[in-house]
Structure formats: structure tokens, C-alpha cells
Amino acid sequence: MPKQIINLRLNGKPTEVAVEPSWTLLETVREALGYTGAKEGCGTGDCGACSMIVDGRLITSCLMLAPQADGREVTSIEGLAANGTLNPVQQAFIDTGGVQCGFCTPGMVMAATALLKANPKPTFEDIRNGLAGNLCRCTGYTKIFQAVELAAERMATK
Amino acid sequence: MTQTEARPSTERDANGHKYVGKPAARMEGPAKVTGRTIYADDMKLPHMLHAKILGSPYAHARIKSINTQKARLLPGVEAVITAADLPKYKKNPTNRRSIVFPDTEALFAGQPIAAVLASDPHVAEAALALIELDLEALPNVIDPMEAMKDGSPLVHSSLSGIDRSEEQGHVAVDLESGNQEGKASNIASTTPFKRGDVEAGFAEADVIIERSWRSAMVHQSYIEPHSTIADYADGELSVWTSTQAPFYIREELATALDIPESKVRVTATEVGGGFGGKIYLSELMVSLLAMVVRRPVKYIMSRGEDMVAATPAPFAQVDLKTGMKKDGTITAIKSQLVYDSGAYPGASVAAGALLIGGLYRCANLDIVGYEVLTNKASVGALRAPSAHNATYAIECHIDMMAKELGLDPIEVRLKNAVVEGDPLPSGQAYPAIGLAECIRAMSESNLWKGRAASKQHKNRGVGVAVGGWMGGLQPASAIVTMNPDATFNVTVGCADITGVNTTFQSITAEVLNIPREQITVTYGDTKTAPYAGMSAGSKTTYTVGRAVKLAAEDARRQIFEVAATRLEATPDELEIEDEAVRVIGDAEKSIALTRIGRWTTNFGARYPVVVGRGSITATKMAPGFTCQAAEVEVDTDTGEITLLNYAIAQDCGFAINPLSVEGQMQGGVSQGLGIALWEEMQYNSEGQLLNANLLDYRLPTARDLPKIETIIVEVASEEGPFGARIVGEPSIVPGAAAVANAVADAIGVFINEVPITPERVLRALGKIGNGTN
Numbered sequence: 048m049p050k051q052i053i054n055l056r057l058n059g060k061p062t063e064v065a066v067e068p069s070w071t072l073l074e075t076v077r078e079a080l081g082y083t084g085a086k087e088g089c090g091t092g093d094c095g096a097c098s099m100i101v102d103g104r105l106i107t108s109c110l111m112l113a114p115q116a117d118g119r120e121v122t123s124i125e126g127l128a129a130n131g132t133l134n135p136v137q138q139a140f141i142d143t144g145g146v147q148c149g150f151c152t153p154g155m156v157m158a159a160t161a162l163l164k165a166n167p168k169p170t171f172e173d174i175r176n177g178l179a180g181n182l183c184r185c186t187g188y189t190k191i192f193q194a195v196e197l198a199a200e201r202m203a204t205k
Numbered sequence: 206m207t208q209t210e211a212r213p214s215t216e217r218d219a220n221g222h223k224y225v226g227k228p229a230a231r232m233e234g235p236a237k238v239t240g241r242t243i244y245a246d247d248m249k250l251p252h253m254l255h256a257k258i259l260g261s262p263y264a265h266a267r268i269k270s271i272n273t274q275k276a277r278l279l280p281g282v283e284a285v286i287t288a289a290d291l292p293k294y295k296k297n298p299t300n301r302r303s304i305v306f307p308d309t310e311a312l313f314a315g316q317p318i319a320a321v322l323a324s325d326p327h328v329a330e331a332a333l334a335l336i337e338l339d340l341e342a343l344p345n346v347i348d349p350m351e352a353m354k355d356g357s358p359l360v361h362s363s364l365s366g367i368d369r370s371e372e373q374g375h376v377a378v379d380l381e382s383g384n385q386e387g388k389a390s391n392i393a394s395t396t397p398f399k400r401g402d403v404e405a406g407f408a409e410a411d412v413i414i415e416r417s418w419r420s421a422m423v424h425q426s427y428i429e430p431h432s433t434i435a436d437y438a439d440g441e442l443s444v445w446t447s448t449q450a451p452f453y454i455r456e457e458l459a460t461a462l463d464i465p466e467s468k469v470r471v472t473a474t475e476v477g478g479g480f481g482g483k484i485y486l487s488e489l490m491v492s493l494l495a496m497v498v499r500r501p502v503k504y505i506m507s508r509g510e511d512m513v514a515a516t517p518a519p520f521a522q523v524d525l526k527t528g529m530k531k532d533g534t535i536t537a538i539k540s541q542l543v544y545d546s547g548a549y550p551g552a553s554v555a556a557g558a559l560l561i562g563g564l565y566r567c568a569n570l571d572i573v574g575y576e577v578l579t580n581k582a583s584v585g586a587l588r589a590p591s592a593h594n595a596t597y598a599i600e601c602h603i604d605m606m607a608k609e610l611g612l613d614p615i616e617v618r619l620k621n622a623v624v625e626g627d628p629l630p631s632g633q634a635y636p637a638i639g640l641a642e643c644i645r646a647m648s649e650s651n652l653w654k655g656r657a658a659s660k661q662h663k664n665r666g667v668g669v670a671v672g673g674w675m676g677g678l679q680p681a682s683a684i685v686t687m688n689p690d691a692t693f694n695v696t697v698g699c700a701d702i703t704g705v706n707t708t709f710q711s712i713t714a715e716v717l718n719i720p721r722e723q724i725t726v727t728y729g730d731t732k733t734a735p736y737a738g739m740s741a742g743s744k745t746t747y748t749v750g751r752a753v754k755l756a757a758e759d760a761r762r763q764i765f766e767v768a769a770t771r772l773e774a775t776p777d778e779l780e781i782e783d784e785a786v787r788v789i790g791d792a793e794k795s796i797a798l799t800r801i802g803r804w805t806t807n808f809g810a811r812y813p814v815v816v817g818r819g820s821i822t823a824t825k826m827a828p829g830f831t832c833q834a835a836e837v838e839v840d841t842d843t844g845e846i847t848l849l850n851y852a853i854a855q856d857c858g859f860a861i862n863p864l865s866v867e868g869q870m871q872g873g874v875s876q877g878l879g880i881a882l883w884e885e886m887q888y889n890s891e892g893q894l895l896n897a898n899l900l901d902y903r904l905p906t907a908r909d910l911p912k913i914e915t916i917i918v919e920v921a922s923e924e925g926p927f928g929a930r931i932v933g934e935p936s937i938v939p940g941a942a943a944v945a946n947a948v949a950d951a952i953g954v955f956i957n958e959v960p961i962t963p964e965r966v967l968r969a970l971g972k973i974g975n976g977t978n
Contacts, residue, residue: 067327069327077247082240083240083243083246083247084239084240084241085240086244086246086428086429086477087246088428088429088430088508088899089508089898089899090507090508091508091898091899091900093508093898093899093900094428094508094899096428123240124238124239124240125239125240127239128239133235133238133239137235137238137239138238140234140238141211141230141231141234141235141238142210142211142230143209143210143211143864144209144211144228144230144231144864144865144867144868146231146234146237146238147231147703147704147868147872148427148428148429148475148476148477148478148479148702149233149236149237149242149475149477150244150427150428150429150477150478151428152237152238152240153238153240156238171912174907175907175908176907176908177907178906178907179906179907179908180906181907182428182899182904182906183428183907184425184426184427184428184478184480184872184875184876184904185478185868185872186868186871186872186875187871187872187873187874187875187876187905187910187913188871188875188905188907188910189867189871189910189912189913189915190867190868190871191907192907192912193912197210
């Protein structure tokens with residue numbers, strides 16, 4: 048299939064990439080651009096392991112076609128730790144034990160980051176709703192809930 | 206509410222511990238939260254091909270011919286491989302892993318029958334549709350209760366030579382299973398346990414309950430699907446795979462391919478969830494494909510393939526009759542347990558049969574378990590395999606009998622709970638266990654204490670249940686090496702599926718009294734590490750952790766021997782403090798560890814390199830028990846159940862890393878709740894899985910679960926490091942029963958099939974259907 052060139056800002060950097068029109072954003076970022084942090088857990092938008100932020104909105108990158116990302120601002124998990132410093136959500140996931148096998152973690156951290164950006168003081172219900180599209184099979188979510196609460200608390204006192 | 210947070214350890218606690226018993230952040234945490242951790246699908250090898258697999262469209266079919274010509278001609282396709290194209294390897298007709306592609310008959314829908322290899326996975330996928338199959342559908346049997354009957358279509362014509370090695374990795378009980386030799390049947394094994402006289406026991410009882418309990422086939426649903434890469438070059442096979450069992454796979458591959466174990470290197474890549482389901486599945490297939498094409502081959506299961514053709518956990522029907530006296534004494538337990546093993550043996554029936562009569566003292570038992578074959582994907586382990594199905598039945602019976610007799614559900618459990626010395630149904634005696642301690646701890650939980658307040662609300666209920674797991678036993682070993690800069694590396698052969706590396710770090714830090722950050726862990730590679738059993742059966746900390754402790758102690762002894770010559774002291778007069786070896790009680794006489802590091806590694810070094818060695822065999826089981834409680838609200842119009850609160854108390858022996866232990870407890874709880882309320886693999890009458898995706902197969906989400914009240918109980922084991930015992934598996938076991946008991950408390954009806962869907966609730970309430978469920 049002939050390829051087409053798309054241009055996006057990936058983790059703040061202007062990025063040009065040749066894609067087949069049927070490629071997803073996920074495989075473009077993972078296979079063509081080499082950022083393998085986002086995971087494919089289902090390929091059908093059900094698990095959230097591929098979550099990225101596109102133009103400020105949390106999306107499942109396995110359901111977005113690469114050409115749809117043309118001209119847009121894409122943040123993957125690799126784009127969160129500025130200059131090697133973990134963002135508060137990442138640090139809180141480590142501190143509370145919100146990380147186990149780690150496969151859902153990139154998507155879960157993206158979802159939590161997007162949630163706290165939109166809603167810096169979420170209630171417990173807000174947190175549950177904000178993470179409802181991201182499946183975790185290891186933790187039972189308790190320590191993830193605590194991570195989001197801790198991150199919100201630390202961000203508020205900063 | 207428990208909230209544990211990792212923090213640096215500095216002070217010794219009342220037990221004299223500085224690192225163990227303290228919450229420790231995962232050592233690989235920063236890599237995981239930044240997406241830098243490398244899973245199998247993140248790896249690329251030079252010249253690598255992608256495999257896509259064609260599965261059988263029928264649940265049972267004769268393979269008459271396979272025409273691959275059109276598929277081969279698709280541009281970009283490197284090879285199309287069927288059974289006829291594979292080199293010779295050792296097959297065992299009753300071991301699914303050893304049948305890469307069946308020669309003549311496919312035994313379940315989705316069973317692999319051909320592979321396409323291409324550099325571009327999309328090309329390989331497209332070529333699958335061009336393979337022409339000539340199959341003849343054969344009579345199938347999908348329901349295990351039908352499959353047990355005489356005259357049912359046979360899944361296998363012969364069942365000799367069943368391999369039980371994988372099951373034994375999960376549970377160290379004598380699997381007294383015999384298949385019915387000589388007679389063609391779908392019953393792969395029968396496990397009987399008898400004690401006393403059940404009829405006499407029922408005659409003594411004041412209440413007898415007899416019911417049948419069904420629990421659905423469920424899937425491990427690790428978020429990372431099965432992922433494997435293999436490469437064969439210069440007579441050496443290298444496999445990178447998401448597995449809990451690298452050494453087990455090495456042995457299986459060496460045997461199947463008839464090559465020495467030393468020529469097989471298995472590297473357990475980071476496991477994106479396993480839960481018993483990632484032991485050994487596609488590795489032989491991917492290895493053979495790589496051997497055919499002499500190029501590296503990667504196979505990543507799609508979610509749909511993983512649902513259809515991995516190794517889910519069995520459906521079971523448990524028929525149970527129990528009796529109890531007015532004072533709460535359990536007088537008899539009679540049960541038939543039927544587990545649906547799918548198309549190949551592998552359901553751990555003995556474990557279920559053992560547990561149904563192993564939670565409580567009871568003089569009279571008559572238990573028989575059947576492992577029955579059907580034309581479905583054959584099952585594997587899921588966290589305490591077969592335990593939840595049996596526990597659901599017995600734990601609901603305890604509540605039903607207690608209710609009839611007006612007894613308290615906690616008190617009646619405490620009265621009968623097994624303690625050290627009580628016999629298992631197999632006759633083996635329990636070592637020190639903490640079942641009663643867990644029940645007492647639960648009675649003190651916020652959830653249980655709030656029971657009366659909960660009852661003020663209509664349609665709310667609270668239920669309790671216990672569960673346990675015996676755990677596995679396998680030998681293990683470890684090496685602790687000192688570097689010149691006085692940092693240490695721990696080398697172990699196990700895969701890390703639960704944070705055990707961080708636990709090993711804490712153990713080593715404790716023994717050497719140095720900061721955790723100065724210890725690294727190398728793991729999961731059969732070529733560089735000494736042997737370890739599979740990370741299954743909850744035994745990794747219990748066995749490998751013990752080896753690590755011994756290796757660290759050995760390293761410390763070697764360090765002291767070096768230091769003793771310089772400090773004019775004997776090794777047993779020395780200690781490590783502030784990263785120096787010093788004479789106990791004399792801080793003036795000390796040598797920095799870095800100096801010892803250099804003295805044992807420099808040119809012309811006078812002392813040998815410090816390499817501690819720990820090697821163990823494990824023979825004493827350390828069973829883990831848990832008591833859990835649920836508070837639910839039932840909407841009697843819609844049948845929907847809301848989980849309001851949940852609590853778990855579990856005996857972990859000693860929590861080396863409380864953060865990990867709580868994580869294992871909470872994670873197991875969520876899986877138990879999935880079994881209780883949502884998860885069910887639904888097959889139609891032709892053996893086709895109807896919900897092979899994560900939307901229709903419903904996992905617990907963040908919206909479904911409350912924060913879980915988590916209570917660690919510590920009853921030390923005899924052999925485990927610092928008294929630790931098994932942890933990972935017990936937590937999944939009682940969820941179904943606890944929820945069913947809570948629902949019964951809310952609406953007065955015990956629902957005898959899980960998951961307890963709204964439909965089943967409404968049936969139980971007589972609002973739809975015929976009033977039974």
C-alpha cells in the first residue's frame with residue numbers, strides 16, 4: 048500500500064513519518080517511531096493500555112488512525128517526565144504501589160494525568176470515573192486510587 | 206483504611222529489622238511509569254519475521270487437507286507452515302503444548318493449524334484468509350456434564366500418559382488422580398478422598414443442606430497477551446517469552462526437540478500479568494517456526510486469540526451435601542466436583558477436592574473430583590487453580606447451615622476452622638497456619654463492625670467467607686556477588702511476577718545491612734542464572750527468597766573472613782554497620798566495605814572474590830489462608846449488585862514488603878470479585894466462544910470496586926525467609942462465596958451460580974423465568 052507523510056508534534060517535537068493510511072496511531076508511534084511505552088492490550092479500545100493524549104484529550108491510540116493525528120499534538124508516556132524528572136502522577140504510582148506488572152501502567156498514568164489536569168481536586172467518584180476506561184488486572188485499583196489522591200495532594204501543595 | 210506508602214528505611218523496628226517488614230517501592234517502578242520497561246512485544250531482532258496463526262473454525266474437526274498455495278503467493282509472505290512442514294519433534298497426544306499443529310484432528314475451536322510468516326504482520330494476517338482448509342466437522346461435546354455420560358462423543362480416543370508436571374508447579378499435594386484405564390471416556394482423572402462414615406455423620410446432623418453450585422469458565426485476562434520470540438542459530442535455541450516458568454520451558458523444549466538443555470536459552474521477559482496462565486503455551490510452536498525458516502520469529506497473540514486459544518480456568522459444577530449439629534459442629538461433607546478441563550487434561554481437580562474438605566475439621570468425608578474433557582480450549586492455572594469453585598460451594602453451605610441454626614457466621618467458622626496438626630482430606634497434617642487468626646482479624650474489621658449499621662438499609666447485606674491455598678514447592682538457588690564498589694548483585698532464575706525482585710533486595714539489604722539501592726537483581730535467564738522453579742504456586746518468596754537469604758549470608762561470611770584477618774578478630778565477632786565491617790561493640794576497629802570490595806577484585810588481590818551461594822530444596826508447605834467480607838446493595842428491580850465495601854484479612858507469615866503483600870491481597874480480591882459478579886466465558890452449543898474480547902468479557906473496572914480494606918495477619922511459617930509464607934494466590938479464593946453470602950444476607954436467597962449477574966438475581970427472586978436459577 049502506498050504510504051503518506053504525516054506531521055505531528057510527538058512529545059513536543061515536530062515529527063514527520065511515512066504511514067500506511069490503515070496504520071493506527073499506536074503502531075505508528077510504537078513501530079515506526081520507536082516509542083514502545085504505550086501497549087496494545089486488546090486492539091479494540093477496551094483496555095486503555097494504549098492511552099495517549101491528543102490535543103489535550105485522552106484517547107485510545109489503537110482506535111485512532113495515523114492520518115487522523117496529522118497536524119496534532121500527541122503526548123505518549125515518554126513525554127511526561129520532563130528532563131528525566133517524574134511527573135507527580137508517576138512518582139505517586141511508585142510510592143503507593145500502584146505499579147505491579149506495569150503493562151497497564153503507561154495508559155493508567157496517562158489517564159490519571161489527564162484527569163488531574165482537567166480536575167485537580169477530584170472526588171473518589173471522579174477518580175473512579177476518570178480511570179474507568181483503563182483496565183488493571185493486578186492491583187484491584189486500591190493503590191491506583193491512592194496514587195491519584197496522593198498526586199492531587201502533592202500538586203495542590205506545590 | 207490501610208494506606209501504605211514506600212519510604213526509605215533507616216531505623217530498626219521492634220524485631221530488630223531495618224529493611225524487611227518495611228514498605229519498599231518497586232525497584233523497577235521508574236522504568237514502568239515512564240514506559241521504558243521492555244516487554245516481549247517491544248523487542249525486535251534483526252531479520253525478524255512475524256507469525257500469524259490460523260485456528261480451527263470448528264470445535265472438533267478432521268483435517269482432510271490444507272492448501273497453502275495462494276497464501277504463499279501473496280507478496281511479502283515468507284512461509285506458510287502446516288503440520289507437514291515441521292521437523293520431527295516429540296509429541297504427547299494428551300499434552301496440548303506438545304501438539305504444535307494437530308496432524309489429523311482439531312479438538313477445539315481456535316486450535317492452531319497453520320502459520321504464516323512475513324516481515325510485515327499485516328501481510329501475514331492477510332495471507333491467513335488465503336489458506337484453503339478442507340475440514341470435516343466431527344461430533345463435539347461442549348458441556349462437561351454431558352461429556353461424562355456413556356455414549357458421549359469422545360474428545361480423545363485414548364488417555365494414556367497424561368503429563369502432570371505443570372500442575373505440580375502450582376500445588377504440592379499428592380495428585381492421587383487415576384484415569385480410568387482401559388475404558389474409553391472423557392473423564393481424564395478421578396480424585397477421591399474418604400474419611401469416616403458420611404451417612405453416620407448426616408444421621409447426627411440437625412441441619413442438612415444439599416445443593417449444586419456452578420462457577421463459570423473464566424480467563425486470566427493479563428493485560429499483556431501471550432508474547433514469544435524464538436531464534437535458532439548455530440545449534441542453539443534462544444527464546445524470549447512472557448512466562449512465569451523459564452526453566453520449565455527450557456526442559457520442555459529440550460525434551461520435545463531432543464536437544465540438550467544447555468543449548469536452549471529461555472529468557473523470561475517482563476511479564477505483563479500471568480496469574481498462572483503464562484507457564485508454557487506457544488513456545489514450542491514459535492521455536493519450530495524459527496527452526497524451519499532459520500530466522501527469528503515473533504508471535505504476539507491478539508486479544509481474541511488469547512481469549513479463544515490460551516488456557517482459561519475451568520467451569521465447575523460442585524454438588525455438595527453437608528450436615529451440622531445445633532452447636533455448630535460440622536458432621537459430614539459429601540461432594541462430587543466436576544471440572545471442565547477442555548480438550549486436554551490440566552484442571553487441578555485434586556486441589557479443589559482437597560480444599561472442599563480441608564477448611565474445617567470434619568470426621569466424615571466422601572469427596573470425589575472428576576476432570577472431564579470437552580471440545581473447548583484446555584484450561585490452565587488461574588491463581589489457586591480450582592480453589593474458588595470448591596470454596597464457593599462449601600462457604601455458602603456454612604452460611605446456609607448457620608442461618609438455619611441461628612449461629613453467627615464468624616463464630617461457626619472459628620469453631621470448625623482447621624489449625625496446626627489437623628488432617629487434610631489426604632491425611633497429611635497441617636503445619637502452622639493462620640486461618641483462625643484471619644477470621645478473628647476479620648471480625649475486627651471496619652466492614653464487619655459496621656454490619657449492624659448496614660442492615661438499617663433495605664437490600665443491603667454483609668457476607669463473609671474464608672479460603673486458602675496449599676502452595677507449591679520446588680528447589681531454588683541464588684547467587685549474591687560483591688562488586689568492587691561494595692554494591693551487590695543478586696542473580697536468580699525465576700521470573701518476577703509479583704515484585705519478588707524488590708523483596709530479594711530487601712532480604713539482601715537486611716542480611717548485609719546496606720541500603721537497598723546498593724543491590725541489583727538479575728533474573729529470569731536460564732543461561733546466566735542458577736535453577737529456580739516456576740513463579741507459580743505462590744512460592745517464589747518462600748523458596749527463592751530463602752535461597753537469596755542464604756546466599757547473602759554466605760557473602761557476609763566471606764566478607765567477615767577477609768575482614769577478620771585485618772581486624773585481628775574472629776568472623777563471628779564482626780558486624781556490618783554504616784557500610785563498614787567492624788568489631789561488635791568497637792566502632793574504632795572497622796574497615797569500609799569498599800576496601801573489601803577492592804581487596805577481593807584488584808590486580809594482585811590477596812583475597813578471593815566474594816560470591817555468596819544459596820541453594821535449597823523445599824519440602825514443607827506453608828499454606829496461606831484468608832478471610833474476606835463483602836457489603837453489597839442489591840437493586841431488586843434490575844438485579845444489579847453494587848459492591849459497597851470489601852475487606853480482606855490474610856496470613857502472609859511475615860510481610861517482607863507490606864506494599865507488595867497488600868498489592869497481592871487486593872489484586873487477588875479483584876479477580877475473585879470478577880468471578881463473583883462479572884466474568885464468564887460464554888460458549889455456544891458448537892463450542893464457539895461468544896465473548897472473545899474485553900468489552901463482552903467483563904473485567905472489574907475502577908468504577909466497580911471500592912477501596913479494599915486490607916489487613917495483614919502474620920503467623921510465621923517454619924521454613925520461609927523471616928517467617929514468610931505463600932501470599933499470591935489465597936486472595937482470589939473466597940470472593941465468590943463472600944459476595945454470594947452478602948447477597949443472601951441482602952435478599953434472603955443464596956444464588957448458586959457465579960457470576961451473579963442481574964439476570965440470575967432476578968431469576969432467584971422469581972421475577973423472571975421459572976423462579977429457579
